[in-house]
Amino acid sequence: MAREVKLTKLFSPINIGKMQLKNRIIMAPMILNYNTPQGTISERQKNYYLRRARGGVALVTAQSATVVPHSNLLPGHVTIMSDEYIPQWRDLATAIHDAGSKLSIQLTHVGREGMAAATGQVPVSPGTIPCPFTNEQPRQLSKAEIEDLIIKFGQGAKRVKQAGADCVEILGAQGELLHNFMSPLANNRADDYGGDLDGRAKFPVEVTKRVRDEVGPDFPIIFRMVASDLVDGGLTVEDMKRVALKLVAAGADALHVTGGPGFDVVYLPHPSFYFSSGTIVDQVAEIKSVVSVPVIVVQRIIDPVQAEEILQAGKADIVALARALLTDPDWPMKAAEGQLEDIRHCIACTQGCVDTVLALGQGTCLHNPEAGMEKEYEIHPAPEPKKVLVAGGGPGGMEAARVAAVRGHDVTLCEKGGELGGQWILASKAPKKDGFSEVTRWTSRELEKLNVKIELNKTVTPEVVEQLKPDIVIVATGAVAAVPKILGVDRKEVVTAWDVLAAKVGVGDKVAILGGNMLGCEIADYLSERGKEVTVVEMSQELAMDLGVCRRPLLLERLTKGGVEMLTSSTVKAITDDGLIVEKNGEEKNIGIFDNVVLASGATSVNELAEQLEGKVPKVYVIGDAAEPRKGIDAIAEAARISREI
Numbered sequence: 001m002a003r004e005v006k007l008t009k010l011f012s013p014i015n016i017g018k019m020q021l022k023n024r025i026i027m028a029p030m031i032l033n034y035n036t037p038q039g040t041i042s043e044r045q046k047n048y049y050l051r052r053a054r055g056g057v058a059l060v061t062a063q064s065a066t067v068v069p070h071s072n073l074l075p076g077h078v079t080i081m082s083d084e085y086i087p088q089w090r091d092l093a094t095a096i097h098d099a100g101s102k103l104s105i106q107l108t109h110v111g112r113e114g115m116a117a118a119t120g121q122v123p124v125s126p127g128t129i130p131c132p133f134t135n136e137q138p139r140q141l142s143k144a145e146i147e148d149l150i151i152k153f154g155q156g157a158k159r160v161k162q163a164g165a166d167c168v169e170i171l172g173a174q175g176e177l178l179h180n181f182m183s184p185l186a187n188n189r190a191d192d193y194g195g196d197l198d199g200r201a202k203f204p205v206e207v208t209k210r211v212r213d214e215v216g217p218d219f220p221i222i223f224r225m226v227a228s229d230l231v232d233g234g235l236t237v238e239d240m241k242r243v244a245l246k247l248v249a250a251g252a253d254a255l256h257v258t259g260g261p262g263f264d265v266v267y268l269p270h271p272s273f274y275f276s277s278g279t280i281v282d283q284v285a286e287i288k289s290v291v292s293v294p295v296i297v298v299q300r301i302i303d304p305v306q307a308e309e310i311l312q313a314g315k316a317d318i319v320a321l322a323r324a325l326l327t328d329p330d331w332p333m334k335a336a337e338g339q340l341e342d343i344r345h346c347i348a349c350t351q352g353c354v355d356t357v358l359a360l361g362q363g364t365c366l367h368n369p370e371a372g373m374e375k376e377y378e379i380h381p382a383p384e385p386k387k388v389l390v391a392g393g394g395p396g397g398m399e400a401a402r403v404a405a406v407r408g409h410d411v412t413l414c415e416k417g418g419e420l421g422g423q424w425i426l427a428s429k430a431p432k433k434d435g436f437s438e439v440t441r442w443t444s445r446e447l448e449k450l451n452v453k454i455e456l457n458k459t460v461t462p463e464v465v466e467q468l469k470p471d472i473v474i475v476a477t478g479a480v481a482a483v484p485k486i487l488g489v490d491r492k493e494v495v496t497a498w499d500v501l502a503a504k505v506g507v508g509d510k511v512a513i514l515g516g517n518m519l520g521c522e523i524a525d526y527l528s529e530r531g532k533e534v535t536v537v538e539m540s541q542e543l544a545m546d547l548g549v550c551r552r553p554l555l556l557e558r559l560t561k562g563g564v565e566m567l568t569s570s571t572v573k574a575i576t577d578d579g580l581i582v583e584k585n586g587e588e589k590n591i592g593i594f595d596n597v598v599l600a601s602g603a604t605s606v607n608e609l610a611e612q613l614e615g616k617v618p619k620v621y622v623i624g625d626a627a628e629p630r631k632g633i634d635a636i637a638e639a640a641r642i643s644r645e646i
Contacts, residue, residue, distance in 0.1 A: 007335055041089070257297060475626050482604045536564060
């Protein structure tokens with residue numbers, strides 16, 4: 001049953017300058033690497049924007065467009081540095097308008113975060129302090145170059161207006177050039193563009209003035225700024241309250257407020273589930289308290305009720321959604337219609353979006369594999385409805401069943417356990433990951449609405465298949481914990497991480513964990529939270545290397561605070577009565593006796609069913625961990641693809 005909540009403020013109109021928005025939900029800019037290598041808008045990128053526009057968002061903010069050559073964060077970054085790019089932006093603006101939304105184009109220069117491999121030149125900066133993210137020594141901009149960039153930002157804004165966009169946004173956050181000038185973390189110059197806060201704010205203020213001169217008095221300007229750098233030695237909220245007043249006086253019609261120093265501490269501007277939702281709302285409220293223009297809040301606004309409460313409390317005037325819309329483009333429409341339970345919520349795993357993009361891949365979403373594949377993944381009715389049996393109710397099996405049912409197939413899903421979710425249930429048990437249950441919550445609800453036949457506590461065997469006589473079997477039977485070949489691994493005190501998380505076994509006060517990837521580190525976190533004395537033993541030189549930059553530092557910090565001993569470059573040789581024997585640097589040593597040894601060293605596919613069905617069913621597909629042990633994002637993506645083909 002949908003929750004009865006009146007979202008009156010969220011769906012009231014508001015003006016930014018002379019531009020009226022139909023509601024108070026805007027799409028925040030997000031680099032997803034969909035553009036072409038030449039820096040132009042691809043059809044894929046256009047379809048992504050249009051899908052969000054059709055979902056009810058009031059304003060779509062196109063990702064940061066560069067105003068001069070060699071100022072891109074990643075290869076092929078979109079640009080608006082000359083008139084030749086205006087037609088593509090005009091086409092996008094027309095399409096966005098036809099879809100019922102408005103378009104804002106964000107202007108940027110990457111500054112010291114630019115990598116020579118991406119930009120083709122040495123990064124530039126207000127000062128000489130290297131960016132901790134790239135470790136590349138920047139070149140300090142001359143005064144003449146600064147003055148030329150002010151002109152170039154103005155020209156870029158003029159092109160935004162000529163392209164038929166409704167608004168221009170100036171990027172003064174995310175660790176890029178205008179932010180570099182404001183922050184003492186990057187600006188150590190001694191002239192009038194450095195020094196005290198007034199000097200450091202001079203460049204962004206002059207850029208804003210120039211943009212206002214170029215677009216005229218009536219064209220809306222949004223300035224994206226930080227509420228603070230969120231780290232010691234950086235910009236503070238009090239600093240940014242002063243800067244906010246300067247920006248408004250210079251011509252900004254609204255302030256879009258984020259936080260964090262940039263990609264050097266990427267988990268601050270892109271918070272994962274280790275942070276509470278609405279991480280910087282109170283700091284944004286401080287900025288709002290000193291200005292009269294609308295203030296936009298961003299960062300982990302995931303729920304319409306939460307958004308309404310922020311607006312009703314007067315902490316912001318507009319909410320900006322990035323990952324929330326990546327996960328569910330219909331978030332605004334569903335909220336407006338009161339269908340809150342139907343919203344597919346972002347779980348802040350950062351895998352498909354931030355991690356993939358920083359690895360130079362094209363962004364996607366664990367929970368929504370259609371993201372970035374809007375045209376290719378349109379769900380069409382099956383040419384011939386078939387009887388489909390899905391064996392396994394983990395996230396991959398559930399997604400396969402959902403899409404197959406939407407396409408009109410007659411779907412039965414059998415799960416050997418007593419609830420849907422498979423190993424995803426265990427993933428939700430790790431500290432701070434309870435939000436991961438959202439994946440099974442949403443998909444289970446969809447399966448129920450689609451009348452998929454679900455049989456729990458039922459293992460699919462050849463006999464079951466013979467009884468049901470399906471046309472297609474999708475084997476999504478998952479995996480079991482791998483057991484390494486170590487002397488003593490069969491001892492009674494040796495257990496698996498999966499069994500610990502499932503509460504099938506208890507452990508004593510002193511525990512060794514064999515394996516230091518994500519699973520090993522998360523089970524260490526889980527046990528240290530419960531007061532256990534934990535030691536992690538890992539063969540590699542580093543722990544949790546299968547995690548991205550938004551999660552890994554925070555998990556390792558939790559382990560350190562929890563007193564977890566971390567032994568790297570160490571190989572377990574034997575588990576004996578006298579203790580755990582480990583080899584490091586060619587030497588063996590006994591690291592002590594443990595009450596329990598927990599295995600967290602991978603998984604082994606369970607796919608015997610596929611072999612048993614060979615020649616007995618017209619078509620058999622093997623997906624997810626049953627095909628090869630991987631992450632949940634891979635299982636769901638594979639299920640999404642295959643279920644569109646059957």
